Amino acid sequence: MDARTRILNRVHRALEGRPKALLPEHPHLPFPEDPIPLFLRRLAENGAEGHLLSPKEAKALLDELAQGLPGVAFGRGVPPSFREGLSELPPEEAPLGVSQALFAVAETGTVALTSADGRKAQLLPPTHLVLVEAEKVYPTLLAAFQELKALPPALGLHSGPSKSADIGQVMVKGVHGPGRLIVAVLT
Amino acid sequence: MRAKARLYPQEAARLLREKPGVRQAVTGATLHFDRNRLKAYAEVPIEEWRNRAKAVKEHVLSHLDQYLELAEKRLRENGVQVHYAEEPEDAHRLLREIVRRHGVKRAVKAKSMLTEELGVNPLLASLGVEVYETDLGEYLIQLLGEPPSHIVGPAIHLSLEGIQKLFHERFGTPLDAAPEALAQVARKVLREAFLTAELGISGANFLVAETGTLALMENEGNIRLSTSLPKVHVAFVGIEKLLPRFQDLALFLPLTARAATGQRLSTFVSLIQGPAQAGEEGPKEVHVVFVDHGRTALLADPEAWETLRCLRCGACLNACPVYRQTGGHPYGYVYSGPIGAVLDPGLLSLEEAYPLPYASTLCGACLEACPVKIPIPKLLLTWRHRAVAEGLSPAWEKAALAAFRKVMESPALYRLFSKALRGLPPPQDLLPLLRAWTEGRGPLKPSPKPFHALWKELKEEDGR
Numbered sequence: 001m002d003a004r005t006r007i008l009n010r011v012h013r014a015l016e017g018r019p020k021a022l023l024p025e026h027p028h029l030p031f032p033e034d035p036i037p038l039f040l041r042r043l044a045e046n047g048a049e050g051h052l053l054s055p056k057e058a059k060a061l062l063d064e065l066a067q068g069l070p071g072v073a074f075g076r077g078v079p080p081s082f083r084e085g086l087s088e089l090p091p092e093e094a095p096l097g098v099s100q101a102l103f104a105v106a107e108t109g110t111v112a113l114t115s116a117d118g119r120k121a122q123l124l125p126p127t128h129l130v131l132v133e134a135e136k137v138y139p140t141l142l143a144a145f146q147e148l149k150a151l152p153p154a155l156g157l158h159s160g161p162s163k164s165a166d167i168g169q170v171m172v173k174g175v176h177g178p179g180r181l182i183v184a185v186l187t
Numbered sequence: 188m189r190a191k192a193r194l195y196p197q198e199a200a201r202l203l204r205e206k207p208g209v210r211q212a213v214t215g216a217t218l219h220f221d222r223n224r225l226k227a228y229a230e231v232p233i234e235e236w237r238n239r240a241k242a243v244k245e246h247v248l249s250h251l252d253q254y255l256e257l258a259e260k261r262l263r264e265n266g267v268q269v270h271y272a273e274e275p276e277d278a279h280r281l282l283r284e285i286v287r288r289h290g291v292k293r294a295v296k297a298k299s300m301l302t303e304e305l306g307v308n309p310l311l312a313s314l315g316v317e318v319y320e321t322d323l324g325e326y327l328i329q330l331l332g333e334p335p336s337h338i339v340g341p342a343i344h345l346s347l348e349g350i351q352k353l354f355h356e357r358f359g360t361p362l363d364a365a366p367e368a369l370a371q372v373a374r375k376v377l378r379e380a381f382l383t384a385e386l387g388i389s390g391a392n393f394l395v396a397e398t399g400t401l402a403l404m405e406n407e408g409n410i411r412l413s414t415s416l417p418k419v420h421v422a423f424v425g426i427e428k429l430l431p432r433f434q435d436l437a438l439f440l441p442l443t444a445r446a447a448t449g450q451r452l453s454t455f456v457s458l459i460q461g462p463a464q465a466g467e468e469g470p471k472e473v474h475v476v477f478v479d480h481g482r483t484a485l486l487a488d489p490e491a492w493e494t495l496r497c498l499r500c501g502a503c504l505n506a507c508p509v510y511r512q513t514g515g516h517p518y519g520y521v522y523s524g525p526i527g528a529v530l531d532p533g534l535l536s537l538e539e540a541y542p543l544p545y546a547s548t549l550c551g552a553c554l555e556a557c558p559v560k561i562p563i564p565k566l567l568l569t570w571r572h573r574a575v576a577e578g579l580s581p582a583w584e585k586a587a588l589a590a591f592r593k594v595m596e597s598p599a600l601y602r603l604f605s606k607a608l609r610g611l612p613p614p615q616d617l618l619p620l621l622r623a624w625t626e627g628r629g630p631l632k633p634s635p636k637p638f639h640a641l642w643k644e645l646k647e648e649d650g651r
Contacts, residue, residue, distance in 0.1 A: 004271040007426065007479045011252045014487035021245035026434055027235075042451070092382065108441065108452040119415040119468045123408055141452075142437035151398060151433075153265075153463050154415065157440075157456035162408040166324030166340065168347025169216050170366040175323055175374060176381075177408020177455065 031139035035106035036185060039137050042109030046160030047173070048181040050109075052134070055081070058184040062086075062129060065096055065182070073125055075099035075117035082131070091120035097178065101132040103147070104183070107140050108159055111183055115154035122156060128178035130158070134187050191519030192531055192540040198517035199546070209344045213336070213514040216343035220505040223449025224556065236442050241559045243438070244496040247396075247429050251486065254396040254429045255477065261399030262475055265461035270476045275305045278423065278476060282307065285474070286314050289419055291385045295377075297403065297410040298322035299390025300338060300499060301423045303521045304480055304534075307388060319380040321409035326373055330357060336514040338522070339447050339501040344514040377409070387417040387470065391424040392443060392498070394475070398433045400460055401475065404443060404453040411455050420459075420470040426477050427486075427495040439498070446558040447500035481534035490569050491533045496559040497526055503553035503563060509546050518543060525553035529566040537570065541579040544570035605637045 001009075036052060043050035053061060059082055066072050071089030074082070077100030091097055099122050101111040111130045113122045122128065138144035162177030173179040191198070202209060247254055259269045272278040285291065294316050296302065308329075311318045320329040324342035328335060330353060335341030342350075347366065354360045354369050358376075389410060393402040401422050403410045414420050430439060436458070444450040463469030486492050504510045504524030515523030520531045520540065528543040544567045547553075553563040574580055594600045 002271070003273045003277055003479075007271050007273060007477070007483060008252055008255060010479070010483035011255065011426070011486060014483055014492075015249060015252065018249055021242060021249045023246040023431055024239050024242045026437070027239075046451075046454070110452055115415075115463060115467055115469050119411070123411055123415065140437070141441065142434060145434045145437050148433075151400065151458070151460045153459070153461050153467065153469060155458040155460075156411055157452065157458070158454070159450075159452050159456075160454045162406070163454060164323045164370065164407050166322070166327065166342050167350050167366040167369050168345070169219065169343075170347065172366050172370040175370050175407040175409075176321065176377065176412055 026142060029140075031143070033106075033139065035137045035139040036134060038139070039104060039106035039109060039185065042106060043160070043181075043183055044109075046109045047163070048109065048160045048183060050183045050185065052185045052187060054187050055079075058082075058131060058186055059084075061182075061184060062098060065127065065129060069095050073097045073121040075113075075121045077114075077117045078131065091118075091124040094121070094125045096127045096129065097121035097123075097125035098129045098131070101130050101136070101183075102152075102155070103136040103138060103144050104132045104185070105138055105141050105144050105157075110141070110157050110159040112144070113156045113158060114152040115156075116152050119154065119156070122158070123177050126174055126178055127180040127182070128158075129182045129184065131184050131186055134185050137185060190531070190535050190539050192535065192543055194519055195517055195542040195546060198519060199513050202513050202517050208346050208349070209514055210512055212346050213344050214511045216337075216340060217505040217507075217511050220340070220448060220501070221556070224446055224502055224505065225449075227445035227449040227451070231441075231445070233445075236438065237558055237560055240438055240442050240498075241496065243430065243435055244559055247431055248427065248486065248492065248495055251426065251429070254431060255426060258394055258396040258399060258429055259477075261396065262461075265399045266473070267399060267461050268472065268474045270474060271479070272305070272423075272476050273479045275480065278305045278307065278478065279310045281474070281476060282310060282421070283314060285386065285419060285421065286311070286316055289385050291316055291419075293317045293319070293380060293384040294386040294388055295319050295321050295380050295384040295409075295413045295417060296325075297387070297389040297405070297413040298325045298335075298341065299388070299423060300335070300521050301390045301425055301478060302388060303334065305423060305478065307423070316386070317380075319377060319384070321377050321380070321407075321413055322405070323370065323373055323407060323409075326377065327353065334516065334521070336516055336523070337501055337504055338499050338515075338524075338526075344516070381412045381416050384417045385419060387413040387415075387420045389414055389420065389422045391422050391428055393430045393436065393439055394424050394428050395430050395433050395436065397431060398460065400433060400436075400458050402436055402440065403457040403459070404440065404455070405457075406448075406450075406454040408455055411457050414457055414459060415469055418470055419472045419474070420462075421474045421476065422459075423476045423478055426479060426482050427497075442558050443498050443500050446498065446502040446556070485530075485533040488533060491529065491566060493561050494526070494530045494533060494566065496561055497530065498558055500558060502556040502558060506552040506556040508548060508550065508552070518546070525563045525567075526561070529561075529563055529570060532570050532573075537573055537577060538579060541570075541574040544568075544574065602637075602639070605639075609633050609637075
């Protein structure tokens with residue numbers, strides 16, 4: 001008998017005669033607030049920056065962030081119009097990463113980033129600009145998960161800059177991941 | 188990890204005597220966590236959240252065989268290699284094989300209590316693999332060669348001065364370097380490790396059966412990096428970590444974050460389904476190792492099985508007035524504080540861990556804090572009853588309690604002993620007889636007159 005069989009047998013025996021507990025339904029709560037203002041507020045509370053912008057304004061923001069930098073690392077899903085006039089660098093070297101989010105969640109101030117977009121640009125540069133379509137901002141985590149049709153190999157939920165208080169309980173930003181998170185909600 | 192839980196009382200007293208700074212650091216950090224948790228709980232209908240989370244966990248545990256088989260099936264469909272480990276040796280065998288097959292020279296590790304249980308770091312070191320703990324707190328204690336002191340904040344027992352000294356000796360930073368500067372030094376060392384490691388090792392906060400999703404929570408980004416950059420990712424998952432549905436994460440992720448650190452959600456959550464697709468960045472091989480190591484025995488326990496609901500948030504540690512005095516080290520095993528006191532006797536054996544259920548005032552703060560309402564105070568008593576029934580409590584304790592009872596039941600004996608005790612030298616001078624008790628405690632000063640004498644005087648005054 002292998003370890004798998006032995007473990008499953010022990011689990012089975014342990015549960016003999018144990019009452020079976022029912023699985024509760026997910027709650028169906030109406031969400032009264034417009035998600036976008038809440039999303040921007042929660043981002044700010046998490047130490048990130050959020051802006052509601054037209055694609056043109058978002059491109060201007062990117063150009064401003066990229067000014068004076070040697071180059072930018074782009075996620076695969078970032079529209080070509082955003083790349084215009086900027087030189088590309090591998091994420092290992094780029095001081096700025098730009099990603100396209102799959103969706104965002106207002107109540108937690110979260111952007112969801114897929115592995116299909118490329119993980120390194122989401123994690124290695126010290127500054128991370130995330131683009132998300134306004135209609136992809138869901139009020140709650142549950143609402144977002146209910147709409148999710150297919151799952152990529154990895155989904156990263158980012159809700160602010162990388163941080164740690166492990167050194168003497170002092171909050172430090174940018175420990176391993178980006179120390180600055182900027183989200184552009186595209187109208 | 189070799190357990191030393193049997194030595195809890197002596198180790199707790201020794202720590203308080205020899206490292207007085209630890210108490211201050213741990214109390215400060217845990218009070219901070221606890222205040223944040225209370226604020227975060229107050230913001231949502233927390234009772235409803237806790238009840239629902241408890242019910243979901245009870246459902247999974249009472250159908251655990253079915254969910255394990257479903258999870259395994261989904262994981263395999265996603266291209267994940269699934270393994271089972273009953274004991275640390277099984278995990279070691281698998282790691283040895285992976286290290287050999289991929290020529291692993293360097294491994295990056297995301298903080299995981301289960302890998303502490305399994306002794307993953309010593310095993311990898313014995314194979315000549317350089318292991319980097321990548322959570323900043325975990326990296327600090329790795330440099331010091333210490334085990335974690337807290338489930339969520341492994342280095343909360345260290346003072347800033349201590350860390351400045353460590354980095355000064357290790358990396359030549361100035362003794363007054365700011366936390367930001369120290370973090371930058373660690374970032375640089377660990378970034379190099381992330382970029383060159385062949386193997387990434389993690390635990391899991393949850394594993395969703397219906398989708399085969401590994402869920403991992405953190406604030407630094409080190410878990411995302413550890414599970415994204417190396418070509419092989421191995422995740423060790425306790426069999427109790429299963430959730431039925433992907434949408435259950437919408438409850439469990441924020442609940443865990445609120446309980447652990449008072450956040451609405453941890454800064455980073457990794458939801459991993461499997462290896463990278465062709466042409467994508469990410470690991471080419473993902474392994475999930477389902478670990479028993481005492482969990483099926485706990486599941487069979489008619490009372491202690493409730494500990495398997497634990498989310499490892501550390502909220503009960505932060506709320507505990509006993510844990511706050513020492514941090515986790517004296518508990519002598521991976522899990523400390525109230526949850527450790529009810530989990531460790533089940534995972535190890537009561538014989539190994541019997542002092543831990545006594546490390547509590549039974550104040551109930553742990554139950555109030557627990558996001559899945561584990562009846563910790565009740566279970567502490569369960570283990571105490573069992574310890575007495577199994578004859579594990581020391582003989583002197585039994586004799587002392589019998590004598591105490593005799594004295595308390597007889598007014599004449601009570602008066603006699605009350606007088607006699609006042610005549611004795613203070614207990615700390617009666618060494619070595621009472622040494623275990625007096626170590627780490629202030630001197631006892633008896634009141635000049637016993638209470639019954641004061642009471643008698645008071646009544647006489649009234650009567651006058």
